[in-house]
Amino acid sequence: MNFEHFKFLIENTFKQGTDVEGALPAKYKDIPVERLHPLVLAYIGDAYFTLFIRTRLLSYEQNKVRILHTFDAKIVSAAMQAVGYKGIEEILSEEEIAVVRRGRNAKSNVPKSATISEYRYSTGFESLLGYLYLSEKFDRLAEIAEKAFVVISREMTNTDKKIKC
Template sequence: MNGLALAFLGDAYYELFVRKYLISEGITKIHELHQQKVKYTSSVAQTKIITYFLSENILNAEEITYFKKGRNSAHFGRKNVDVLTYQMATGFESLIGYLMHNDTNRCEYLMQLGIEFIKLGEKDGKRTTK
């Protein structure tokens, strides 16, 4: 499967994981659910997560390959984010799409780790990598 197809799947799987997490946290108001979901699923948040994974050597060589497969497939940006952020986020989604098919335990571990990383950054107001 190509990087963008993996990213397509990874985007949906990660968003569902985040939505389930937010519901489990007791959030029930739709507006608040949406605001919180964006904090975890935006291109900027995904870029922060994958940058953290890479800087802390959390990913193995195969996972890095699938991250790069998605990152290198994204040659355009979106109106609200720059190209590099879009590429990094697409790489993150590609990694999630790959793991979703090949190692769901590892996939869920990394998604939970990403959520915890973003949550920590939100609490201290400055954490972006380590």
Template sequence: MEKELTDIQNQIQLAGYIKEHYKLPDTDIRTYSPLTLAFIGDGIYDIIIRTVVVVGGNAPVNKLHKSVSKMVQAKAQAELFHRIQDQLSEEELAVYKRGRNAKSFTSAKNAGIVEYRTATGLEALVGYLYLMNRTERILELIKPVLSAMDT
């Protein structure tokens, strides 16, 4: 599992690489709206989970989808946040709270509003860390979800 995390980290250090490759301008990530951070954070969280599931073994796509769906739904993300909230720095907690408190015009299909907002906060944090090129920190925070896969 540890080698897989290192491999994923090396593969997903994309933000800086993409920015450099396409000569994108420097932007202060702290000025991004929390829903913009959650938008990219959702994709990054999803790709990490998908990568671990796929690298864990070839399987029918339907089985892969079911495995991933359980871990990326709002309820699972809210549970993860409650497991890791004591490990967050003040900066990380502030980003999470901005995401949680953002007024979204959508809602989760299978989650209550509290779970959905908690998940949005977590996604905003993941997006922020990703854009700050702090992939190692993302993997550290997501580790409880990945460890649960081993059991």
């Protein structure tokens, strides 16, 4: 991020004068979710899925934060998100698949920790979660996140068994 972007964010993020405390500034209120860039949707979807996974993990462990962080990082990795997406793809509507496709096709830099395919599918998956969150379709969002978590858990369990044999 260059200095001018940083300066713009500081000036606008902390600006007073929203209609309701905590509400978005008026210039962002009327943007339809469908028009947001897929990487913006993925940014929100990534945050949501990370929080969802961390909250789920608290059901099992509350004291060892370093272990929790290591484990949640594995679950929310591009490779595991791609597995989760492929496991739930058949339950998605045409509209949801279109959002995933937009996210998959968005231009972005692929990290070394994932293959191009894994990263594209994970970006599509995150875009879908971001889209559902910003569209306030919270029941569907929870359903998809939960089913993806189950698929990822199953895959991680099977991988661990393969390694130990």
